[in-house]
Amino acid sequence: MTDTIVLDEPLDTFEEQALPATRVRGYWQSVFYRLRHDPVTLAFAAIVLLIVWAAIFAPLIAPFDPYKESIVGRLKPFGWRGHMLGTDELGRDMLTRLLYGGRVSLLMGVVPVLIASLIGGMLGVVGGFAGGRTNTAIMRMMDVFYAFPSVLLAVAIAGAMGGGMANGMLALTLVFIPPMCRVAETATTQIRSLDFIEAARATGARTTTIIRYHVLGNVLGPVFIYASSLISVSILLASGLSFLGLGVRPPIPDWGLMLSTLRQSIYVVPLVCALPGVAIFITSICCNLVSDGLRAAMGVRM
Amino acid sequence: MGKYILRRVLYAVPIAFGVSVVCFSLVYIAPGDPLQTVMPPDATAETIAIVKHAYGFDKPLPVQFLIWLGRVVTGDFGMSISTRRPVILEVSQALSNTALLAMFAVPIAFFIGYVMGAVAGSYAGSWIDRVVTGAAVVGVSLPNYWLGIVLVILFAVQYMLLPATGMGPHGSTSFDLLQWSNAKFLVLPVITLAMIPIGILARTTRAAVAEVRNQDFVQTLRAKGLTEWAVTRHVLKNSLPQVMAVMGLQFGYLLGGSILVETVFTWPGSGFLLSKAIINRDVPVLQGTILTLSLVFVTTNLIVDLLQSLVDPRIRRA
């Protein structure tokens, strides 16, 4: 459906007559157009934004202190004395712990993907653009890390380094660099051989300029989409690490760690103990659906 | 064709070497002295020096690596520090237990995922597609270990239909698949493990089916007068290779990435062995397990690649 210009009066000036009959829509405009007409993706994107907002503003909106314990108020069900979502095994408010836990879990979900996109993307572009020996060298190195199943590699690195939030993030970053690199390299290789790059080179443009203006714009799309699909994986992996005791240490709230510590109390208040799992699930599925929607809108085939 | 196979296999060798380097160095990036774990309790400086020399810890790192590599290639992974059994024995037993899980999880995931994806792909864009795709997304978004815990509470504790932990009523060494009293231990771990592959396979199948349907030959088939069902059969047949490739990869992935599910169910597999080795800082088992699991993954990938190129000569990655 293109926008046409409706003519009420005949065109008079030369400028008007030179205008195209239809308005051409740019790439990004069409992306936003498609998104605007995709209510499902928009809805889930709104939820993701809500979760992020809640995590960022946790200190302001949380009703209680996430570290304040109350032995009397342990393992209470929904709604007990103002605790909307109950209390955990040490009497701390679950809603507050979930909000604060969201900060840690989202951080461990987004930061590794971000850093991996930067580093992996850079390596991929460099390798794809340079081609030949450089490309082979870089991709071989990546292949070595590709040889490890992601869970195994994350657990091995985090376990070897002794656990903790920083080590967990490091482990996840290392796990995501090879796939990001491969995506960027594939996209770059496809672009590199296209005619307009040859043309740019023929006009004497420097390599960095070519990369900046032509390559990046085209590579960014696939990289962004792939990164957005990795966020959910990262959140799940991070929670798995915490569940195994290789992530953050108590009493820092974190959804995976909370799942582990609440396991014993599951007979007392099963619904409360299931909450961290629900939080992980909702965040993860929303990120996945938004990523899917973005992919459809951007027309990227992976 | 033969040259391609040879090239592909040879290519795997430097990968395997790189993998071994990574495994070896994992131990040394760890904080603390790896020697601590092998030392007798109250060793004097003299004893420490002797043991250091015996284990070769006094040699430069690259030399240590080569010695270790040499032993590994002959199958000597050393002795477990906690149990004093040969590591190769521990790893192979554990791996076979995990393989048992994967052998059930992957076909189940394939059947369910393929059907889901085929349905979704055939009715691409309709509400059926959305529902099925939604279900697949649920599969990959749920923390599977959490699902495992919930299943245990429901089926083991609440309804007492299935066991809660372990592998078999007499342990893994006398596990008899043909008896229900043994096989029922498989049910919950397999379901839990299959969850993510179902989602992945459903999505892959859907994408493959939708893509194949858009190809020209489908229109041709319709023009020739084939029924919709016959056309669908053709479509499914053509989308099969892609999906089988992913299935093969999932098998390798499950072998290496089963640690969370095995921890929840105390299934004595390779993931469980790994988590114990991390806790006990049992360095030889750690190195041996990671090396074995990643080499299995590399081999699985290689086989999948080769099979794919056999089935469809168009698919030949450089």
Place this chain on the structure above:
Amino acid sequence: MAPSNFLILRRPRRGRLEGRTALAQRFLTVLVLALSSATAQAGGTLTVGMTAGDLPVTTGNPDQGFEGYRFVGYNLYDSLVLWDLSQPEKATEIKPGLATEWQVDEANPKRWIFKLREGVKWHDSCDFTADDVVWNLAYSTNDKAPQFNPAQFAQARSYLGNFAGVEKIDDHTVAFDTKVPDSLWPYEISYVPMISPCRANEVNYNWTEYALRPSGTGPYRYDRAVPHQRLEFVPNTEYWDKTRVPKQDRLVLIPMPEASTRTAALLSGQVNWIEAPSPDAIDRLKAAGMQIVTNVYPHNWTYQLNFVAGPFADKRVRQAANYALNREDMKELLNGLMLEGYSTVPPSTPYYGHPLLYKYDPEKARALLKEAGCLPCTVTFAISTSGSGQMQPLPMNELVKSQMEAAGFEVALETMDWNALTAVAREGIDKYPQYSAINVSRQTQDPFNALIRHVWTTAWAPKGSNWGHYSNPEVDKLIGQIFGEFDPAKRLALLTKLNETMNEEAALIFVAHDLNPRGLSPKVHGFVQAQSWFQDLTPVSVEP
């Protein structure tokens, strides 16, 4: 579990039954299985879910803490002196085991004469003699002896601190020499199981192989093991104590370090006995008809302190830590399953006395810290995730941390596996100076292990259990008097004085005494819970 499956004939591999002989064979097998299964119903199989992370070693002194002794050490093996586990109303005392009587040598107070039991056979049918005792002590102490086992040396070290030598007097009498006169020696030797030199020789001192074929004199024989998964024992029908031949048919031990796994296993019927159920699951277990048994026992959930480096070298800081704790809250955390701990031993101990009690007073704690110039006071605790006697270490430590931090401390918790933590405890602060305290629960069953080993200079780790190298000449003198006092009444007064001194010195952080909860299936009968870390499993039977 046994009845339902033997009726399902295994699908023959070749697909067809071959001939009548095969059919007859099959019928016979089924018949035999049916009969043996029928007799198997008499005693039943006791399947235990332990808190240990792995199977305890079977080479003598077990690892995995006292749970190892409880299920393996005292089942496969006997010591010269055993514990009387048949009277639940009294604190346990020692009784004759492989030795029938003992007394200190009149002429030499550093020498104990033990008369050994006659007619005892090892599981491998060799006879038990005095030579075996001498062999065993060399096995765990003499590094020049061919049978020396360094792993056993590490395990036995804390009990043989005072051991100087052993000598065979005749085939059924041995004499022990101690470093100092030691009136408590019989207690110490009770923790040293005797393994069979016959079997050890058979396997040429290959301890890995011995572990798969252990031989002792105990009420149970080793049957099979699946590494990391299960250990199975069967009754020793020739046991020398006819009242303690096991009534069940089979004892299966399964490591289950996670409380939620143990609870699920008991509720689903996979095991019929679990150690230390999570306090929050007790109501659910009771609702399902499980028996929850508890009893006070000589247990101390505590922190041993670093007296050399770090804030706890200052007595005021130690007292502050004690004042900071709200033990009533801790009891609530555990659903009432503990006794508030204000001293090293529970109040029911004969030598409890009237120690200085550090009742909850956070202001006083803060004032003490200020006085000591340590505010905030940074400390690092080494803790475990589970383990024998550790109760619910993670939530309990979190609670301690928050209570201490409210009083002016800054607490860092370093979590590790139980076996790793016991290794830290064995090595002492020389090897682990970074920890201010370790959270290792201690048994207080006998005076040496209850009090002396925490504060005696001679017991400095790694030689003994004085982890933090506490040293006080007054205390050492008092201990010397205790060792030299062979009159029980006078010794009791001295022990009381020692307990009171330890409180005054705030030699530990006193927190709690466990009540030893266990969960049993309603089909388990005959169990009597003694006031001890060890339990007698032999009278237990399991109905089908």
